[in-house]
Amino acid sequence: MTQRPESTTGTTTTTAPSAATPKTSAPKTPTPKPPAPTVHAPTTRAPNPDAPDVPSPLASPYPPPAEPRPLAERRVWPRTFHDRLTAPLPGLKALARFAREGAVRPTADGLADIPRLPCAPAPLPRVDARTVAVTWAGHASWVVRIGGLTVLTDPVWSRRILGTPARITPVGVAWDALPRVDAVVISHNHYDHLDAPTLRRLPRDTPLFVPAGLARWFHRRRFTRVTELDWWEAAELDGVRFDFVPAHHWSKRTLVDTCRSLWGGWVLTDPDGQRVYFAGDTGYGHWFSRIGRRCPGIDLALLPIGAYDPRWWLADVHCDPEEAVRAAQDLGARRMAPMHWGTFVLSAEPVLEPLTRVRAAWEKAGMPREDLWDLPVGASRVLR
Template identity: 80%
Template sequence: MRDQTSAPAAAPRRPPQPPGTAPRPGSRPAPRPLGERRLWPRSFADRLTTPMPGLRAYARLAREGAFRPGPDGLRGIPDLPCAPAPLPVLAPGTSCVTWAGHASWVVRTGGLTVLTDPVWSRRILATPARMTPVGVPWEDLPPVDAVVISHNHYDHLDAPTLRRLPRHTPLFVPAGLGRWCRRRGFARVTELDWWEAAELDGVRFDFVPAHHWSKRTLLDTCRSLWGGWILTDTRSPAPHRLYFAGDTGYGHWFAEIGRRHPGIDLALLPIGAYAPRWWLRDVHADPEEAVQACIDVGARRMAPMHWGTFVLSAEPVTEPLERVRAAWDRAGLSRDDLWDLPIGASRCW
């Protein structure tokens, strides 16, 4: 998102590989111990795929004033798809995703209920109130077995929502974010670097790269890492594998993720918060790029997210859905494999 953040404007550069020996494509690094305490670099700025914006970029943004959609773009708010429904009952060996809104999903796989980037608050810092209600009332959630966080921006790491969770809830977070979580009383926090993994009760959590950045205050730019998550039910004879991309621009990491994690059943990919393009291109994929990212990672299906909840940028609020449907059709992909869910809806496989 663009709260307290912004997108680089310079040309992309390929980042160095993260420290350590990278696994071969398709191989599985040994899982790290749960709750392990580790020392991290003071900064992860060397992982940026583009430089941070300079004064000229900020000056241009201020001149253009393109922070929010115009009146015509906001008129689409009543048409945003929102259809809350009870969570479906799962048959043994079945996985299911339910879109709570923005990047928040209720993922049920391998017998676990996992929340991704849970934001149940009506408001987040420096952003208008949400346009659509949360798709799953908090009281209707089953017991939460784990939470994954992609990065520390306010629309992905919401302290009021996390306070609702028991402090023994396992949290899987990017490198450098553990201290923030432990200061809030969470006792089972696992921090991972890119290409590292941990396991909980038969579900494997792999942390993978993204084209983004981190910042929560004026003094912590890139002090913690950012990325996406691969969740795999390791106990099933035919393991279910889900990719949650978090927040990301388009780039070379998608193909690499697909090589190292073949057989992704479903990719949860962001399609919103992309305008003006010159400002957000490097850190927020647009709908066409999200479809290409799905192809790059080799996912069988795609579920769009990161749109229709908060007004974060200048595109019309219904445009992301219209464009992703058109891009999917142009790519010649099966319409049944685009899970463009209303907020609150579920899909199982």
């Protein structure tokens, strides 16, 4: 996996300057007066979350959120989303180096700590409609309870996914232990985030929120309530708002569909204004501060901290632990829960390294220890 998303530039309009007509006296012998100063109409700019971060007294730091779009509407999208990349896809030189250096896997010493990976499955907490709770099922899969809904993020309950060894920790929540699934959000189409065997377990009328260009994949599997969104668009389900936001990543599932569908993260907001941000897969970059401005007051950020080594290959598309902490700060998030580590071996770092590094980075940043929710697989936390 190896890329990032691009910034789309909004259009700004300016009002042309208007000049006042010079005044002149009208005696018999006209005495010309100096022209009055030209008065310029104030320049106004529409709020643009994609513009460079230049302070302006006229621009609101919190652009108004988009109006929710209709659920499950059929839409026409561009053939490709290559223009959303924030870094180029790897060229021939990078691919040759990757082939020359072989499989990107930890050393034997790096794998030796697999038995020490934190895994503590427990029953899901009891919640009411005004409680927000999260349970880490492993990798990027969360059971999010918000606004009375049960929402799954990038659900992968399979033991294996294409191209990787079997998972090294068990799924943290048994499928049969789940309450009724009210909605699913998908960040992008890579196999470790979009798992067909898991999704086949869902009723075909489950509401699904997916990136632009991905609904066809679900329609072919007879899902009927698929809402696909572009960046900065939103939809609502039973009072819970689903905002689709940018990420520094890419998409590919077959040999011929590179960047044919979009990628991104999700901000879930309940009727009381409690917010959970789910990043999906992403590198570090400018999008985090813009998401924080567009969706202020994030209570919990679910951020990836693994699959980052070697950096020359993965830095554009996967945060390392220190970058994830910076991302949480850029977002203005009150709490952070690490994910995307300790489940599948996708890269070369030792399996426990992401956890030790994120704890050290959090402490170095001076953040309260209780606000780092470094959960074992299967554990839950409730927002208080």
